Amino acid sequence: MRRSLAPVWLTEPSRCAGLSPRNAGAALAALAVLLLATLLVFATPAPPAASGAASNRADDQADVMLYETIVENVRHGGDYYAVAADAMRSGNYPLKPFVTFRLPTLATVQASLPHAVVVALLYILAAAVALAWYARLAPAFARPPPRIVAMTLLAGGLMAFVQSDLIAFHEIWAGLFLALSLGVHRPAAWLPSVAFGLAAALIRETAGLYLALMLLLALAAGARREAIGWLVAGAILAVVLAAHAHAVAAVVRPLDPASPGWSGHLGFGFFVRTMAVSTALALAPVWLAAPLVGLALFGWAAWRDPIGLRVLVVLAAYAAVLSVFGRLDTFYWGLLVAPLMLVGLAFVPDGLRDLFAALSDRRQITVRRIVR
Structure with missing residues (x-):
């Protein structure tokens, strides 16, 4: 050999x-x-x-401002689905199918907390990702210089995730939770990974693909208990999405525009x-x-x-x-x-x-x- x-x-x-x-x-x-x-x-x-001009923020960050408007209206007592529908109509956003509405998780949490606390939570989550991946990467490298390089590269990937003006953006939080889920994953201690993965999916349902992938990988590795954990997480997401679709149907009107599709x-x-x-x-x-x-x-x-x-x-x-x-x-x-x-x-x-x-x-x- x-x-x-x-x-x-x-x-x-x-x-x-x-x-x-x-x-x-x-x-x-x-x-x-x-x-x-x-x-x-x-x-x-x-x-x-x-x-990049402050006067053009409405055009540069239209989606972010939409989510910020929804959070503010919920903070002042509005029903999430009603205020989301109104805000989307005002911005000429499609309201069909139901996945054009974001899950209410992030807006509800942010509306119940002061802005400064939400920003602090974002930084804490980003720091948790960095710590989790340092613990994962440090044993892989033989000397401090490559460890520093690896962490610098991680910081480069997190550059967009520590911008406080993007805290209303769902993918920011979901992406951090996915990175944290992978960082804490251990074959003998998979429950935290499942929990963080589910948190990502409950913020942005497109993270449901991650749950499915981790289920398949657990099955391929012969980790049956872990696979059951990911299966339960997927089932929870499915129930939440069913309730979400029902709530959206109650506020959507027949003449509301539909999405052009995702192809x-x-x-x-x-x-x-x-x-x-x-x-x-x-x-x-x-x-x-x-x-x-x-x-x-x-x-x-x-x-x-x-x-x-x-x-x-x-x-x-x-x-x-x-x-x-x-x-x-x-x-x-x-x-x-x-x-x-x-x-x-x-x-x-x-x-x-x-x-x-x-x-x-x-x-x-x-x-x-x-x-x-």
């Missing part, structure tokens, strides 16, 4: 270590195809750019663009940001740890959803998985080194039969 080289940054060899030359070549070809696919971002239209078919380049605009990659030119997204996905695949595979599956699933169903005005769906995206880059040095080392290994074993 080929002896694995000593890791560069990691404490253990990457998933690419020990591959046969043929498999290493196939993996390298797949990586090349992935990097080329990220260039599809140039064929994808960009979401409308924000001007944008914008392709993989749209996912790449959403990751670029949702993280610190927004500061880099697109020609640099796009391949970094591909390398980050490769990095998660290279980390030889079960949670690395889970993160990769979640990223890939939401990439597929955004590629097929996303529209230009729903690019913010990417915020559900953006916090952890860039951390994958920390695993790239070991993954690439092990991949090229395996590819260049041309040693052969000759078996001779000696007859005496």
Whole structure:
């Protein structure tokens, strides 16, 4: 057997270590195809750019202001569904089907708390994500410098999640809860992970896909009790959505506009663009940001740890959803998985080194039969 080289940054060899030359070549070809696919971002239209001017906030953050209006009206005694319907009609938003209404969870909680407390809770949640992932990542790296790099990359993914003017945005909270759910997941202590995942789904129902993915991964790992936990979480979400649909039906009028649908078919380049605009990659030119997204996905695949595979599956699933169903005005769906995206880059040095080392290994074993 080929002896694995000593890791560069990691404490253990990457998933690419020990591959046969043929498999290493196939993996390298797949990586090349992935990097080329990220260039599809140039064929994808960009979401409308924000001007940044205070006078244009109504246009730049129309959705945020809609949610802020709903929170304020609920805070002053309004019924959530009634005030949400009125606010959506005023802003010319579609009211059909029922999923065009956000679940009342976030608005109800924020309406019951002072604004300063809500902002503090957002920062506490972001700090909890950072602490959970430091505890997860620190043992994976052999020295402090790569740990600092990994945490810096995590901070780059959290850049949009610590902006207090976005506290009414549902994906901000749901994305943090998903990142926290993955960060605290342990095979023998999965209940906190299920609880945080359910919290994300009760804020933004599109996080229900995460519950389904974790259920399938638990079944694949033979963790039957954990699978039951994710199944129960999914059942709770289903009951909540049924009640939500009933409440929405009571306030929607026959002539209210319907959604144009969710079949944008914008392709993989749209996912790449959403990751670029949702993280610190927004500061880099697109020609640099796009391949970094591909390398980050490769990095998660290279980390030889079960949670690395889970993160990769979640990223890939939401990439597929955004590629097929996303529209230009729903690019913010990417915020559900953006916090952890860039951390994958920390695993790239070991993954690439092990991949090229395996590819260049041309040693052969000759078996001779000696007859005496």
